[in-house]
Structure formats: structure tokens, C-alpha cells
Amino acid sequence: MTSTQHTCTIDSPVGPLELVAVDGALTEIHFAGTAPATQGDLDSDPVLREAVDQLTAYFGGVRTEFDLPLDGRGSEFQKRVWQALTEVPYGETWSYAQLARHIGSPTASRAVGAANGQNPLPVVVPCHRVVGTNGTLVGYGGGLDRKRVLLELEAKVRLNRDFGATL
Template sequence: MTVKQKPLAKQVVKAPFGNLYLYADDSHLTGIAFREINSLNAKRDGNHPILQKTVQQLSEYFSGQRQRFDLPIKFKGTDFQQQVWQQLKKIDYGHTETYGQVADAIKNPKAVRAVGNANNKNPIVIVVPCHRVIGANGNMVGYGGGLPVKEWLLKHEQRHS
């Protein structure tokens, strides 16, 4: 007998730069994305407690009142990706690190490109701050929401830190 998994819940939130798509299972935030992920077959649920808490904390973040998120999150990814994503959570609000610094921090200094790939696949943007990772020369490089969004997020954090 197979157990049918409940569909994910989803909610769309207006951010200062456009929509964010939030996803959660019964007990964890599983995604924040810049585009809707149709393959997840998620059902809209404005009363889902994890999504409500996420909306509240994102609102506080965007208003400059929150610097750290306190949400139960669940990642799906390789061990290496999860190691990178955990490291991203350690980058302080209003600060940046290079891909090389992240690779050094996870004790894999030659994995700079792999860190970039894992950063690109981060399923929970903003809460897991992949926007805080920049190129070795200090330039903004690649961001799933586009470079203007990355720049907005970094300037927002610098204004409120």
C-alpha cells in the first residue's frame, strides 16, 4: 500500500520588486522562488501556518525590522548543495562573501564553481541569502531573480544594518 503524499501548499506574496512564490509541506517551508513552479502541483492556501509565518517575517524583512529568519525549513538537494546552503545562512545581514570564501568556509577551496552552481539552485531565496554571494572582484554576478533584485536586496540590507 502506498501512502499518498499531501500536495504542497503555496502562496504568492508581493515583494518590493515583484512576486515571490512560497511553498510549504505540513511542517516546513520548502521553497521561495521568483517564478511559480508549476511542476510542484501545489494548492493555494492562505491559512497555512508556515506560510503565514513566512509572509509575516518577509514583511518585517522588507520593512527593515527583521535581519534573521526563524522558520522551519527543509531543503531537497545533494549533500554538497545542502552544505553550501547551510553556509549561506551564516553570512551576516548586510555583508557579502565571495564564492571562494564560501568554498573555503566549507573546507573545499577548489569547489568555487560548484559553490556557484549550488548557490544558483538554492530553493529558498532571501531566507537562505544566496544574494549575499558576489564575485571575487566584488561584482554582482548571476542571480535567479535578476541582478537588479540582487542589488536591491544588498542595498536594502546595508541601509538597515
Template sequence: METPTIFTTYIQTPLGALEISATSDFLTSILFVDTQKRPSPQNQATQELSPVMIACIDQLNEYFDGTRKVFDLVFVHEGTDFQKKVWAELLNIPYGKTISYLDLSKRIGNEKAIRAVGTTNGNNQFTIVVPCHRVIGSNGSLVGYGGDLWRKKWLLDHEAKILGNYQMSLF
């Protein structure tokens, strides 16, 4: 079986550059370029954009413009069954809402897996689209975001503002 070609492009957002990678059929990752966990890549963007990449760029722009709250994209998360269960549950957190890591553990039916849930959340390859930024500490604090905490704060504030719920900063 032939390995599919992976296309990569970069877009500028209010939070810095995002790297979007995809085959012709599905997204393989959406990640911030410069984070503490991920230094700037040395590779270049491909000239060709697959249709799923174009849809992703359009939908991310709508999200940042405040006109999109739910994404309709095809992506494949590579991981264990446990990880896939956690990532799937993240999709059930409504726009502008937050839950704790403990709540997320309970939602997947394994309250004692809170550390594994946190690690899995941090390994999400589809930033913003799979809303790992909506998971916070049990005490309401901003903890554990692979895209750096200042971006997590910005995303939560952005969603609250769009919903008209902008009341107080979490920092």
C-alpha cells in the first residue's frame, strides 16, 4: 500500500502561524509553529493545497472572525483507543464553555485516568478544531496547553467575547 502524499501549508492567525498538514482526503495535523514544545520547522510549505486544506483555512478564518463555532472538517487522529476516546470527547465541549481535566476523565468513564487524560489532551494534533483549550484545572486555572498558556487564554477570551459572556479574565 502506498503512503499518501502529505501537503503542508502555513497560515497567519491572531495567535501566530499555524502549520496545516493533510493528504488529499483528510487533515493530519493543525499545530502552532512556535510553541515551547515545538520549535519552528525547517521544512517549506508545498505549493499545492488539497481541498481539505482549503476548507480548513476557510473555517479557521471564520473561527477567528467570530462567525464559526463548530468545525466541519475531515481529520484522522493517530493514537491508541484511549487517546481517540479522549480526543472524541473534546469535540463535545461546547464553544465558549470549559470543563476540568477531572470532568473529562469522568466523561470517558475513568476518573482515575486524570493524568493520562491530561497527557492525551496535550498530544492533540488538531489545535482549535479539537478544542483541547477548553479543558482547565479543577480550580478554574489555566494549565496544560501545548500551544502555550497565553494562547489558551486568548482562545477562551475570544469565544467568551463572541458569545457576549466576556466578564473576567482567567489570568
């Protein structure tokens, strides 16, 4: 059976994001450097259209969770870590050790960090919410500046929601 792949590139506060969908599931998000936004296969793939809509709402401070069909390709351990990443609450951070304990592998902090670094769906699977044990920003495939922007966005939205302020 032949797989059908669709792509598009969107602008975001962390730079262009290239989205890839295969056979009805979002499979990859890449930080696209300076690539311009392209409609790509947006009109022909409902998963891409929904992903763009949800990412736009997330970056606009309206959405705090994603509800998309995902198919991050990796080992069973990586998939366990990636699933656990979706359980880190919006606007909060966990350490690699916390994440390792959460998946029932308390001595696997380094393996959790490696799996986190291989996350094929950044932003949607929020690997940016994982920090060093002392709370420092460490390791992010998109660079620490992007990680900082994402964490600041979530902190601002959460603060505004918790205290009823406006953006």
C-alpha cells in the first residue's frame, strides 16, 4: 500500500513550521528556518487544515491542548515518552527526572532526554515543557530561543486566564 504524504508551511511566533501528514495523521513538524509560508497540500488534507487551525488557536492564546490524529514514528519507549509529554500541563514545566518517574522508569532520565530530543511533533507534543532539574532551559531541537518563546507564551496565557486579565 502506498502512503500519501501532504505538507504545508505556516508562519508562527517561533518561525515557519513545516507540517507533514501521512495517511490521515500528523507525523512531523519541522522548524523550517526562513522558508516562506506555503499553502502546500492544505486544501487537499483535512488533517493539515485542522492542525493549522489548532496551531493558530494555540499561538493566539485560545487553545491549550491539541486534538489531532498523531503518528510520531519511533520506538515503543519513545512513544511512551511522547505520550507522557502530552500530559505535562499547559503553562507548567517538568524536569527530565519527573518525566522519567511519570512513565515508570525513574532511572531513565537520560533515555527520556534522548527520546524528548527525537520528538517529531514539537509544539503539538510539548517537549518544550521539559527543563533541567534546577529549572534551567536545556536542550531543544528548535533552539533555546524558541523554547523560551513557547514557555513565555504559555505562562502569559495561563496568567491571564487565571487572573482574568486580557492579552
